[in-house]
Every structure is written in structure tokens, then in C-alpha cells.
Amino acid sequence: MATPRTFPSIKPSARSYSPGTYPSTDFESLDGTKTHIRFGNKRVNATLTLGFSNITDAEAYEILENYRQVNSVYDYVTFSSANGTAGVGSTNLSNYFREIGTSLKWRYSGPPTVTSTFKGLSNVSCSFVACLDAP
Numbered sequence: 001m002a003t004p005r006t007f008p009s010i011k012p013s014a015r016s017y018s019p020g021t022y023p024s025t026d027f028e029s030l031d032g033t034k035t036h037i038r039f040g041n042k043r044v045n046a047t048l049t050l051g052f053s054n055i056t057d058a059e060a061y062e063i064l065e066n067y068r069q070v071n072s073v074y075d076y077v078t079f080s081s082a083n084g085t086a087g088v089g090s091t092n093l094s095n096y097f098r099e100i101g102t103s104l105k106w107r108y109s110g111p112p113t114v115t116s117t118f119k120g121l122s123n124v125s126c127s128f129v130a131c132l133d134a135p
Contacts, residue, residue, distance in 0.1 A: 004075065008062040012051055013053040020043040022040065022042070025039075047130070049126070051123070055122060056120060063112050071108060076131070078106070104131065106128045107130075107131050112124055
């Protein structure tokens with residue numbers, strides 16, 4: 001069973017979020033009639049990208065280590081106001097980013113990218129996708 005792993009307490013310098021979509025499909029008949037079928041009432045495939053500019057190598061290591069720990073056993077990531085949503089002024093918006101009150105669980109969509117900028121400093125980018133896991 002997957003367990004939550006808290007993302008390191010590092011404030012991102014950039015953030016991009018998409019709330020995802022509701023699973024659905026469109027059908028179009030030969031005469032042009034369209035039918036739209038929705039397959040559920042829960043969002044899927046929300047995305048979150050966090051960028052960290054000029055963080056220390058020790059902080060970059062914390063992010064890489066979090067990635068390793070989460071993916072070695074397929075756990076998921078949680079965020080708090082001290083990390084992924086740090087700097088967001090609205091609690092409601094912060095809750096959206098954290099997927100509070102939903103069944104969505106944040107997982108890494110790929111490995112973090114680390115770019116060394118200066119001795120001891122790096123830029124790091126992390127991308128996440130929210131998966132709808134069964135309880």
C-alpha cells in the first residue's frame with residue numbers, strides 16, 4: 001500500500017498547476033450527430049511543476065533523495081505550506097495545489113532535472129501528475 005512522503009521544505013521560485021480533466025470522450029456519427037460521454041465525477045491527470053532557482057546542492061540532494069524514496073516503492077508525495085505551496089497567498093488556492101479533499105495522489109511524472117549554475121548552487125525542476133488511486 002502506498003504511503004505519503006513529504007516533499008522537502010524548500011520554497012519553489014516558480015510553480016505551474018493544471019487541475020486536470022474529467023474522463024470523457026466524444027462520438028460523432030456519419031451524419032454529424034455528436035454524443036459526449038463522461039466516465040466519472042472525479043478529475044484525473046492534474047499536473048504540478050515546481051521550479052527551484054539557485055538552491056544549495058544540499059537542497060538539490062534532498063529533492064533527488066525524495067524522488068528516489070517515493071519511486072523505489074511507488075509511494076506518493078504530499079505538500080505543505082512550507083514546500084510546494086509556499087508563497088501562495090490564498091488557502092483555497094493552496095488546497096487546490098495540494099489536492100486537499102480529493103482522491104488524487106501526487107506522483108513524480110519523471111525524474112527531477114538538476115542544472116548546476118554556480119559552485120554549490122543549482123536550479124531544479126520537478127514535475128508531478130495526480131493519480132486517482134483506489135483507497
